[in-house]
Amino acid sequence: MKTAIVTATLLALAGPALAQDVIRMGTEGAYPPWNFINDAGEVDGFERALGDELCTRAELTCEWVTNDWDSIIPNLVSGNYDAIIAGMSITEERDEVIDFTQPYTPPDPSTYAALSEDIDFAGGIIAAQTGTIQAGYIAESGATLVEFASPDEAIAAVMNGEADAVLADDSFIQTSIQANPDLMAVGDPVALGGGVGMGLRESDTELKEKFDAAIQSMKDDGSLNELIAKWEVSSAW
Incomplete structure (x- = not known):
C-alpha cells in the first residue's frame, strides 16, 4: 500500500538480527487500524496484534519501535530496528533495497x-x-x-x-x-499494490524464514483471517 524511495547509498547493512537477544519491530504508529498509538501511549492495532503473535510462534523476543514513514526503510537498513511491520506493500522498487516476508494481507483497495x-x-x-x-x-x-x-x-x-x-x-x-x-x-x-508484508534487511535470511513460517502457520489455522476480520484491514485469504 505504501512506497518509499531509498537510494543505493543506504545499502550498508547491519549484522544479522538473530544475533541479538531482542528483535525490534519498527512501525509508524500513525495509520489506524493497521498501527497507531493508543491512550496508554503504546503501539496498538492490527499489526501490533499480528506482530506479537508472529513473535510468539517464531519463538522470538520482540519489542516495538516507532519511526516516521518517510525514513522507515533507511532506518531499517542502518540497523535502528530489525523488521518493518507498517502496512507496507511489497513492490519491485522497494524489493531492490530490502527483503520481504510472504504477504500477511492481500492488497487493500x-x-x-x-x-x-x-x-x-x-x-x-x-x-x-x-x-x-x-x-x-x-x-x-x-x-x-x-x-x-x-x-x-x-x-x-x-x-x-x-x-x-x-x-x-x-x-x-x-x-x-x-x-x-x-x-x-x-x-x-x-486496485494498487501487491499485498502487505514485513520488510527485512537482505542479510537477515534466517529471520525471514522464521517469520515466513509463522505467517504461513497463521494462514493455515485460520487465525490470520480472524485478525484481518477483527480489524477490517483487507479482504481475507
Whole structure:
C-alpha cells in the first residue's frame, strides 16, 4: 500500500538480527487500524496484534519501535530496528533495497474521500501521504498531487479545503470517515499494490524464514483471517 524511495547509498547493512537477544519491530504508529498509538501511549492495532503473535510462534523476543514513514526503510537498513511491520506493500522498487516476508494481507483497495461527490479525479487537487503508492498513482493520473508527511495531514488538507480529495488505503479511509462525519468515500476503488508484508534487511535470511513460517502457520489455522476480520484491514485469504 505504501512506497518509499531509498537510494543505493543506504545499502550498508547491519549484522544479522538473530544475533541479538531482542528483535525490534519498527512501525509508524500513525495509520489506524493497521498501527497507531493508543491512550496508554503504546503501539496498538492490527499489526501490533499480528506482530506479537508472529513473535510468539517464531519463538522470538520482540519489542516495538516507532519511526516516521518517510525514513522507515533507511532506518531499517542502518540497523535502528530489525523488521518493518507498517502496512507496507511489497513492490519491485522497494524489493531492490530490502527483503520481504510472504504477504500477511492481500492488497487493500485504495479509496478516495472528499467532502462532496462532485470531484474531478483526473484534473483536481488530490492529497496523499508522501512516498506511497497512492501518491505515485495520482502523479501519473494527470491530477495535481499534494503530498503530506502523515496520513492525518492528508485528511486535514481535504477538511480545510486545501485539496479536493484524498486517496489512501480503504481501511484507513473508513476509519477517517468515522472520525470526520463530513467526509465521505467517493468514486471507484483503485486496485494498487501487491499485498502487505514485513520488510527485512537482505542479510537477515534466517529471520525471514522464521517469520515466513509463522505467517504461513497463521494462514493455515485460520487465525490470520480472524485478525484481518477483527480489524477490517483487507479482504481475507
